[in-house]
Amino acid sequence: MNTSPFASPTGQELLANRYQLKQLIGKGGMGEVFLAEDILLGGTQVAIKFLSQSVLDSSRQKNFTREALLSAALSKISIHIVWVYDYGLSESGKPFYVMEYLSGKSLKKLIPMPSDKFFNLTRQICLGLQCAHQGINIDNKIHPLIHRDIKPANIIVIPDPILGELAKILDFGIAKFINSSSVITTKGFHGTLPYCSPEQLEGGELDSRSDIYSLGVVMFEMLTGKKPWQPETDYFGAWYRVHQFEPPRAIADLAPHLKLPQQLNDLIMTCLAKKPEQRPQNIGEILQVLNKIQQSPQSLPANLQNPAISKLPQTIVKTFSQLVWPANKPIQEIVFPQLINTSNSSVVSLWLMLPQIEITNRSHSTRYNQFIFIAKPHPMLLWVTLLYNREHSPKWLPCYLDMQNPQNLSLVSTLAATEYYFLNFFTLEEPHNCVNILRSNINPVQQQNLQTWIKQSRQLPPTSQAVESKKLLKQQYKDIQSQMLQHLNSQNQISML
Template identity: 35%
Template sequence: MTVSEGMDFAGYRLERRLGMGGMGTVYLAQHPRLPRKDALKVLSEGHTGDPVFRERFLREATIAARLNHPNLVAVRDRGQHAGRLWIAMQYVDGIDLAQLIRRRPGALPLDRAVRIVTEAAKGLDTLHRKGVLHRDVKPANILVAEQDGRPDRVLITDFGIARPANAPTNSTGAGLSATLAYAAPEQINGGAIDRRTDVYALGCVLYEMLTGSVPFPRDTPAAVMYAHLHETPPSLDKSGLPPGFDEVIATALAKNPGERYPSCGALATAAAAAAQGTVRLAAVRAPSRRRPIVYAAIAAAVLIAVTAAVVGFSRAGSTEHAPTATALGPQTAVDPVSWGAYTYVAQTFPELLPASQFGSGYQEMWGCKPTDELLRDLPVDVFVPTGRISCFGNREPVQTVEFVCNADRSPIAPPPTYDRAEGDEQWTRTSSNGNLHWGTYLDRYKAPQLTGYLRLYFDDPDRSFCYIVVTGAQNGTELRAAWWTEAPL
């Protein structure tokens, strides 16, 4: 069956071709029942009869459907139509990073490159925490949505050759699956691979953003493979970048995985520190016993930044129970400059709220900012006894999410309710416990519209000073199923 623009396919209306996506063609498509656009990926006709490519295509949908993170492209459905396999994915109105690099001759602006690698690292680290390796990190698999007046949205896509980290697979198989320009030495020589293989590839991507070139541009595939296995990446000393970037790239692209950063987030943190000129990293070729010094230097820089933010807003009000820098765990990467006096709220819910107020959080939550009870904007650098962060949802189906916390960490009183109760339960998860209430209420700002409503409370002392309010959908039961089930708490 020939697939083309303008036709109906599996109920979707194919509006235009977006490009080639790994094993198939991706189209912008109108959803058959909902008022939204999806990206529909159709397995190419030449691969339809190939069981290896069919298995990869189906595995992509299986892996991605289990993931939910603002830096990972969401898979919404899959099927087969007239013999052709298809996957419906979240449509990102943007371009891939490879196009962005080609569009700008030379390097990307330093702050933009660091932000892109930071956001990409969040998505990749989420994959790794779920026990999945991407194995083909490259600019073409990083989508960038430019937003007027706001930082780029960055999402990882294409999980066609992703594998569970413990899968007994040879990294090369019948030929190298990863893209050669970004392939780690262990992928080339058939060695064991782990999350540091993706760290290497992300280091190659960072190098390309900083220079406009891949680390090892060579004339033949054999020469590229030799360079990955034996040559050090070219120096950045004459590029005008802060001096720490040579060490950042050298560590990320170390031939021995044990000498690389332990996670993509650690690489992004080192890049951010180098960009600020606050850290001069230890030499990459130093013996491995010196590696803790590198991470200690990075941690010290982050600690100084967090402490400065805490001291800064302590002058505006009481900080008897203000959050300290030790609250910033290695996976939170909360930006204290962006959140200011509300850093303690973001640190309390690092998997829900974005790392900075200009990023996106759980289920594409965006536009997060400090407000008062009437949703009027408040300055981020002014301390208030009870902090409130209000965010917009992606309307699938969440409309708004509010985080309300007492700055002195005293237990918070429940707010008044205006809802028709539908359910109430005590809940317990490995990280926390508390009470969940859900119902339907008359929206005070959009009367007479009825809206689903969740109120989430915490019993454990680490979070009992906060509650969360979520609105959206037609009723609380529907909203609970769509938001609460997978909420990372």
């Protein structure tokens, strides 16, 4: 944990000897957020949050360290949780943590929203919460994380070439740290009253179902633009009464134009149940209902109707059938990786643009992959996929991934966990549709290597020498090509993976 000569958020000295604060960009009940530059990473912009309470005794410092470590670990395994990569205490004892700076909008500013946006963003929020509730494995012990302050202001939405909009959750673990030393009173309560569960207001022990209650309030507000209750005042006592005793208002009364499916209305109202045992018991149950509502009886698009694709999970096929070539990518023969969210999970995919005739020729290729990692001078991963058959020359698909990039770490973490990835083939010819999907499995040894390299990358100090590492890996690329071909040619029989 870093200590800092930085005594005041308005001072001029560097925080933790590396962060130059520029301007205040946010302020709330739990603290202030500043835009800053990380001078050790060439002036990279970051966001730094100073918590409102000072931490001077060793016990509270220990609690803060624990929650900061857990939230930082969590942010590295879910793309839907804001990346946290440093933390510490200022000279005056104020805790701070450093996170990625995202140029986007608060969910609060997007409310109310149309149903398609609601389903897209709600599913992503659920995936982030599900990851946290399932827990972080540290030293072979699972640590579930409960957010305790889910609200629109703690969710940021940024543009994304695949999803259109990407939702990320802020402030994991911080509410627990603050609440651990606070008494639940009208003056000492550290939460956001309109979104608090009844058991949270009672000061009771919380589990993931408390976040589900808060999520219900958020879903209600995303659709109607209003909260489920309207107490006579904004004081603690008034909100306590409505959360404990008053049923939520009907969505149909507040927004009759919505014409919500009954299943969605029932889901939101169930999330708002007063007793935890009456709510959905985990986020997976919510995702199942959302998926069921959105399932369409329509047949697959004609461009994806072939026997090989029909064997894939329908959630995968449906998601991939809706993909379009990103506007920010050139129309040419290229390959790049993407992390894609389906209705109830995340998968890794390589996107390829090729002429239609070549896609046809490659449709029955053997898929083979290898990974090479170097830690110094900068952690970098070379991911090579080979499409191989005897009738055509080998098709090489190399990808270089900077392992200090948060999105790349999330992608590789998913890759290691799912044990496979997909190849999505887009036509070079208009309208540039996705016309084929292949699956490539990852060898268990390679999978274990990926997990080791992820852990190693997270422990390395930040560097700015990615270009040098990429050059070193390019020198090894020819060697790995030769090794992969020798492996395949040595087999007596080539079979599809």
